Amino acid sequence: DVKVTQSSRYLVKRTGEKVFLECVQDMDHENMFWYRQDPGLGLRLIYFSYDVKMKEKGDIPEGYSVSREKKERFSLILESASTNQTSMYLCASSLSRTPYGYNEQFFGPGTRLTVL
Amino acid sequence: AQKVTQAQTEISVVEKEDVTLDCVYETRDTTYYLFWYKQPPSGELVFLIRRNSFDEQNEISGRYSWNFQKSTSSFNFTITASQVVDSAVYFCALSRGTLNNQGGKLIFGQGTELSVKP
Numbered sequence: 658d659v660k661v662t663q664s665s666r667y668l669v670k671r672t673g674e675k676v677f678l679e680c681v682q683d684m685d686h687e688n689m690f691w692y693r694q695d696p697g698l699g700l701r702l703i704y705f706s707y708d709v710k711m712k713e714k715g716d717i718p719e720g721y722s723v724s725r726e727k728k729e730r731f732s733l734i735l736e737s738a739s740t741n742q743t744s745m746y747l748c749a750s751s752l753s754r755t756p757y758g759y760n761e762q763f764f765g766p767g768t769r770l771t772v773l
Numbered sequence: 774a775q776k777v778t779q780a781q782t783e784i785s786v787v788e789k790e791d792v793t794l795d796c797v798y799e800t801r802d803t804t805y806y807l808f809w810y811k812q813p814p815s816g817e818l819v820f821l822i823r824r825n826s827f828d829e830q831n832e833i834s835g836r837y838s839w840n841f842q843k844s845t846s847s848f849n850f851t852i853t854a855s856q857v858v859d860s861a862v863y864f865c866a867l868s869r870g871t872l873n874n875q876g877g878k879l880i881f882g883q884g885t886e887l888s889v890k891p
Contacts, residue, residue, distance in 0.1 A: 666816075688877055697782065699864060699881040715878070747818065751877050758806050758868040759825070760877055764818040 660684070661765035663748050669771045676735040678768050680748030687753035689731035690762065691715075691723060694745040706731055707753060738772045745769050775800045777867050779882035786855055787890050794850040794885045796865030802826075804870030807841065807848045808879065812862040824848065826870070855889045862886045 664679035682689065688707050692700040692715075702715030704723040712723050720742060724732045731750075735742055746769075749762040776799040786792045798807065809821040822832060824841050832839045836853045852859055866879040 690878075697883055699777075699779075699883040700879075701881075702878060705878060745816070747816075749818075753877065757873065758804075758870045758877055759823070761808060761820040761823055762818075762877070762879060763820070764810075767816040 661748055661750055661763050663746075663765040663768050665768050666766060667769050667771075669773065670735075670738050671773055672739060674735075674738050674772075676738050676770065676772075678733040678735075678746055678748075678770070680731045680733070680750075680765055681729055682731075682748075682750040682763070683729065684750060684752075684763065685728065686750035686763075687728070688751045688760075688762075689725065690749040690751075691721075691731065691733045692747045692749065693717070694747055694767070700747065703733065738770075740772050743770060743772045775802075775805075775867055775869065775880045777865050777880050777882035779863075779865055779885050781885045782883070783886045783888070785888045785890065788857060789854050790889075791851060791853050792855050792887065792889075794852075794863050794865075794887065796848045796850065796882060798846050798848065798865070798867050800846075800867060800869070802869050806868045806870065808866040808868070809839065809848075809850050810864045810866065812864065812884070814861070818864065821850075852887075855887075857889050857891055860887060860889045 661682045690705040691703040706725045722734045748765040751762045752760040805826045810818040862884045865882040
């Protein structure tokens, strides 16, 4: 059974704290993604990675950074958390096989982050 | 630019009713892929179906069916004889068919929250 796991389901942090969200997949997928989900806005891509140590900005990268030191693990970092980063964060992974764009993404259960 | 629009924010039906979730997309690519995902209350998005831009055949899987029409840039999802377990948020998404690996990025619609009442 394929699995994407995220380190926490719920997280409460204070403004200004550094926050780490961890994601691990056991499917040997090349691609990994971080999204945030907000009501009425759907899922918006923050960052993605198509290989170890490679990263690309998504649509809303401001205030975030990422790290991918191992193929199975993709971390999202909030350098200095702010209240407008209160959201649901979803991690996903997918294969990188031709035809590109074809492969579905597999999602983790999400982390609901509240920044006070 | 690519865009996916799900105009229905919330839909509420009574069990056994049929319901259609609308999805309209915009792209200038000739090769692209369309997806539907289901997000139950547990939060984890579950892949339901994928269509490529060259295959306009409708698809049926049990009570679920999908209607892909390039002429109207729509990829609608119908649930027949809805059940309470169908209650979830449903997302339509689009990815580009590319010649290199750009990570298989998905562009999501806003989602439609379906509530099926007993």
